[in-house]
Amino acid sequence: MIARETIINTILALLLLAVPLIAMAVGEPFYITLSTRVAILALAAVGLNIALGLGGLVSFGHAAFFGIGGYAAGILATHAFNAEPMLFGVEGTTSMPWIWLVALTVCGLVALPIGAISLRTSGVYFIMITLAFAQMIYYFAISWPAYGGEDGLSLSVRNSFPLINTAKPLPFFLICYALLLLAMSLFALIRGSRFGAALQTARQNDTRLAAVGIAPFNIRLIAFIISAMVTGLAGALFADLNRFASPSMLSWHMSGELIVLIILGGKGRLFGPLAGAMLYVLFEYTLGGITERWQFFLGLILLGVVLFARGGLLGLLAGKARHG
Amino acid sequence: MVEPILEIRELRKSFGALKATDGVSLDLRPGEIHALIGPNGAGKSTLIHQISGSIRQDSGTIRFLGEDMAGLGMPERARRGLGRSFQISSLAPEFSALRNVMLAVQARQGSSLRFFRPVMTDKSLTEPAMAMLERVGLAKRANLPAAELSHGERRQLEIAIALALGSKAFLFDEPMAGMGPEGSKALTGFLDALRHEAPILLVEHDMDAVFALADRISVLVYGRIIASGKVDDIRNDPEVRRAYLGEAA
Numbered sequence: 001m002i003a004r005e006t007i008i009n010t011i012l013a014l015l016l017l018a019v020p021l022i023a024m025a026v027g028e029p030f031y032i033t034l035s036t037r038v039a040i041l042a043l044a045a046v047g048l049n050i051a052l053g054l055g056g057l058v059s060f061g062h063a064a065f066f067g068i069g070g071y072a073a074g075i076l077a078t079h080a081f082n083a084e085p086m087l088f089g090v091e092g093t094t095s096m097p098w099i100w101l102v103a104l105t106v107c108g109l110v111a112l113p114i115g116a117i118s119l120r121t122s123g124v125y126f127i128m129i130t131l132a133f134a135q136m137i138y139y140f141a142i143s144w145p146a147y148g149g150e151d152g153l154s155l156s157v158r159n160s161f162p163l164i165n166t167a168k169p170l171p172f173f174l175i176c177y178a179l180l181l182l183a184m185s186l187f188a189l190i191r192g193s194r195f196g197a198a199l200q201t202a203r204q205n206d207t208r209l210a211a212v213g214i215a216p217f218n219i220r221l222i223a224f225i226i227s228a229m230v231t232g233l234a235g236a237l238f239a240d241l242n243r244f245a246s247p248s249m250l251s252w253h254m255s256g257e258l259i260v261l262i263i264l265g266g267k268g269r270l271f272g273p274l275a276g277a278m279l280y281v282l283f284e285y286t287l288g289g290i291t292e293r294w295q296f297f298l299g300l301i302l303l304g305v306v307l308f309a310r311g312g313l314l315g316l317l318a319g320k321a322r323h324g
Numbered sequence: 325m326v327e328p329i330l331e332i333r334e335l336r337k338s339f340g341a342l343k344a345t346d347g348v349s350l351d352l353r354p355g356e357i358h359a360l361i362g363p364n365g366a367g368k369s370t371l372i373h374q375i376s377g378s379i380r381q382d383s384g385t386i387r388f389l390g391e392d393m394a395g396l397g398m399p400e401r402a403r404r405g406l407g408r409s410f411q412i413s414s415l416a417p418e419f420s421a422l423r424n425v426m427l428a429v430q431a432r433q434g435s436s437l438r439f440f441r442p443v444m445t446d447k448s449l450t451e452p453a454m455a456m457l458e459r460v461g462l463a464k465r466a467n468l469p470a471a472e473l474s475h476g477e478r479r480q481l482e483i484a485i486a487l488a489l490g491s492k493a494f495l496f497d498e499p500m501a502g503m504g505p506e507g508s509k510a511l512t513g514f515l516d517a518l519r520h521e522a523p524i525l526l527v528e529h530d531m532d533a534v535f536a537l538a539d540r541i542s543v544l545v546y547g548r549i550i551a552s553g554k555v556d557d558i559r560n561d562p563e564v565r566r567a568y569l570g571e572a573a
Contacts, residue, residue: 192442194430194449197419201427204416207378208424211414212431212489213402219436 005318009271013181016274020173032169033241034285038277039176040237045261045273046183047230052259053268054191055223056203060255061114061130064137065228067250068110069103069235071141074153074245076102081156096161096175099236107232108225110137115224119217131252138250152246159240166240176237180274183230188270190226199223231258260298264305266312269321275313327390328353329493329523330375330406335384337367337374337547344370345381346547352493357515357524359534362544363567368527369411371544372497375525376408377401389492402431407491409482411498411527417471421462421481424470425453428488456484461510475502480511487518494524500533512536535559543567 016035023031044066051057076099079085079092086092093099118129142150158166166172190196198219201209206216239245248254257280265276283301287294309316330352337345344367352358360368373379375386377398386393393401402408415424426449430436433448443449457463460480465473470481479499486494499515500508512533515524519539528534534541535555542552543564551561558564 189440189442192444193440194436194438194443196439197423197427197430197443198436201416201419204418205414207398207410208414208416209427210378210398211376211402211408211410212428212485213399214427214431214436215397215399222437 003318005269005271005314008314008318012271012274012278016278017177020170024170029169032173034281036169036173036176036241038274038281039173039180040234040241041257041261041280042274042277043176043180043183043237044231044234045258045265045277046180046187047227047232047234048258049227049262049268049273050187050190050230051224051227052262053272054196054203055199055220055227057119057220057224057227058127058259059118059130059224059227060127060252060259061118061132061134062228062231062258063250063252063254064114064134065107065111065232066235066238066254066258067137067141067245067247068107069232069237070239070245070249071147071153071235072103072106072232073099073159073236073239074155075147077155077159078147078153094157094159096159096166096236096240099159100233103232103236104229107228111225111228112221115221115228119220119224131255134250134252134255138247138252141250142247148245148247150247152244152248155239155243155245158243172240176241179233179237183233184270184274186230191270195219195222260302262312263302264312266314266321269312269314272312272314279313326353329389330525331385331387332375333385333387335371335374335386336382337370337379338382343547345374345384348384348544348547348549350542350549350552352523352525354523355519356539357519357526357537359526359528359538359541360544361528361531361534361541366544367547368544369497370547372408372411372495372525372527376406376495402489403434405490405492405522406495407486407489407493407522408495409479409486409497409499411501413475413478413482415470415478415481415485418469420467420469421457421473421477421484422450422453422466424481425456425484425488426450428485429453429456432488432490453488456488457481459487460484460514476504476507479503483511483514492522494518494522496524497527498529499526500528500530508533 016038020032020035048062051059076092077094080094114133118126121129147153160166161175164171198209198214202216202219209216235249261276261280262272264279266272283298287297305312328351333349335345335348348371362368374381377396388404388406426443429449429452457466460483462477462480462484465477473481483499500511508530515537538555540553541555541558542549543558545567550567551558551564
């Protein structure tokens with residue numbers, strides 16, 4: 001028998017693929033962009049879900065990595081476009097795979113010290129210290145005129161991918177969709193692995209983890225770094241979607257949005273971030289069309305989820321998460 | 325004389341004005357069960373916490389297998405073979421009993437940085453874990469989340485975890501608590517045999533079990549060991565009777 005969750009997951013994955021294909025067929029490219037936004041936000045939240053869902057690390061600073069990924073795309077593309085080398089004579093690039101590699105690397109390198117310091121605390125202190133680090137990076141970005149300061153950084157054309165015309169909405173959506181599926185596979189593998197077992201034990205009871213001889217700090221730090229890298233990759237795609245690396249990608253609103261996505265969809269669930277991103281963008285689009293104050297209603301919905309449906313949308317539809 | 329596995333000398337720990345551990349010295353020798361008894365608040369659990377590394381002592385030394393444990397945290401001590409159970413069961417509540425033991429097996433193999441291979445189909449984890457559950461009599465409950473196990477079963481599960489770690493000494497903090505008479509009896513028989521695998525420092529309130537099992541008994545009152553010796557000596561020690569056994573009788 002196929003588990004109910006598997007059926008729901010398959011429907012969600014196919015739905016996200018079907019919307020842009022239908023939109024293409026009926027000539028409504030706006031819905032392709034909307035779906036791409038869903039895929040990218042979901043990817044960012046899959047990243048956060050590794051730390052938050054599996055490890056119980058409520059990072060309120062993942063916007064930092066989302067934004068760094070975005071600026072990596074923006075900065076590399078600007079240098080390539082203006083044909084001026086960066087520091088140490090390194091050339092810019094407009095090739096997505098290179099940009100992704102840089103985004104992943106930089107996010108990993110930044111997450112290492114942030115994680116190493118933040119993970120010495122826990123609970124509300126961890127939330128606050130991750131927020132503080134992200135705000136530092138935010139203010140650094142808006143006060144750095146070379147890369148746009150408060151105005152952000154525009155990309156004149158979308159970056160390129162070998163053999164694919166990324167300027168068209170559908171191929172670009174497919175790239176994002178493929179990366180989302182890849183990241184979700186990575187999440188599923190990690191969750192079921194030895195590392196995942198240790199990480200989930202760290203969330204449930206870190207004394208138990210220490211008592212079997214595994215240091216919780218190391219496990220959490222590695223999870224935090226992987227989590228940051230995935231969110232950073234999403235940031236690079238987001239900048240390409242909007243052709244704009246905005247400082248708002250680094251702001252605490254963004255961190256909050258990612259947490260909201262996960263809570264809406266279902267914390268620690270493989271498809272939680274996707275379900276959450278779909279709901280979020282749907283609310284943003286429908287409620288946002290009715291009123292500018294749509295976030296008020298989102299707040300009410302979130303309240304309802306936290307009070308009555310702790311497992312989020314997936315918890316509601318597929319029941320309580322089960323471990324082996 | 326045989327080298328002790330665990331050697332504690334002049335251990336002291338204060339919480340403010342309260343001397344929780346006040347110059348405690350004791351040994352754990354190969355093949356023995358050394359029981360630690362004393363009234364509530366005597367500092368038994370605090371002592372176990374210091375040995376396992378979850379609390380640092382103020383002064384004094386703890387040597388395990390000849391090595392000074394100073395500066396080593398709980399994970400390092402566990403890796404060197406100090407297996408413990410907790411006074412209040414400490415498990416991963418969402419994980420099944422089997423997964424709780426599998427975590428110990430994986431820790432013993434030193435392989436937590438594997439990111440891809442699924443654990444549930446990994447026989448090098450499931451089989452040893454299942455064998456440990458069988459030893460403690462929990463095999464039938466292997467797939468239940470730890471949170472759904474009874475109080476006594478959680479105690480058994482903690483012991484299975486300590487076994488799976490291949491511990492070279494066991495620190496058991498009230499393993500009988502919350503068990504029915506049947507369960508206590510079964511566990512007594514189990515611990516009796518277990519001492520030949522690795523010595524046990526046993527904190528226990530169940531005096532029948534203590535007198536049945538212990539090779540030696542130390543009596544802790546207000547952080548000090550007031551008597552230590554063979555079972556019969558302790559049973560007949562007037563100071564012990566006054567401080568502790570008299571109270572219980």
